[in-house]
Amino acid sequence: MIYCDDMIDKKEVGQVGRSDGKLVRDIPAFERMIPQIMPRRCDSTNFAKVEFDLAKVRAFLRELRVAGHQVGMMDFVIAAYVRLLQRIPELNRFVVNRKLYQRNHICVAFSMLRRGEGTAVDETAVKVYLEQEDDLLQIAQKIRAVIKENEQPASRNAVDALVDRLMNLPLLPGFSVSVLRWMDRRGILPKSVIKLSPFHTSMYISNLASIQMDYVYHHLYEFGTAGMFVTMGKPKNNVMTLGISFDERICIGATWAKAFFEFKRSLENPERLLKELTD
16 A cells, blocks of 8 residues: 555654554644644534536546446545545645644545345445555445445444444443543554544545435534545536535645645546546
């Protein structure tokens, strides 16, 4: 795996305790002060929307399907996000206990519906780990594999098992979760828990278009490390709108502005997601 810390100056970071990231040290004093002023994600969440025309994207995805590649709209949006991290690795940072970290991997979490008994439907959360150099087709394959593994009625994935254990501990559930939060703030949450937790992710995404809903601005979870939540809205007049909630402490405003520009550029030029990063 190519880690995000390979994309940044080694002098900027130093090893501090966490299994999922390194402390970012060499940043201006004002940027270090922001997490002190806004210690919680609910304090520091900003909102933006990115709109893109679907005509070119739909034609592009049809061509891929004719060629035998199973690629959906959510795969496409996630691939555009991974391309974004290739260009702007600062977006893969997170804040815990008022400290800024650079994540050492790329992963995306999402909720998916799963068939239950009869006509029943339940929901589970899954997480897919991606490589920095993955292109659209590789990302789509990994997402398809995760969905296939978890879509069967009788399937109980590792996330389900973890939640079941937490809720069945001989303690109040709220206390169990409080212990996990305390451990996370101090960088001692077990690596096995971080690996499974959908809340410890580069981005969380929700395809609301699949249930005929418009985009929303979803909250950022206080537990975990997700600094960006994207919702895909139901298309209108051949335009899809993404509702983006993001943690402004991760990087400065100018970097976020550049990020949204680059995100939209990839979404409107889908062929870029099959090429190596050149422009």
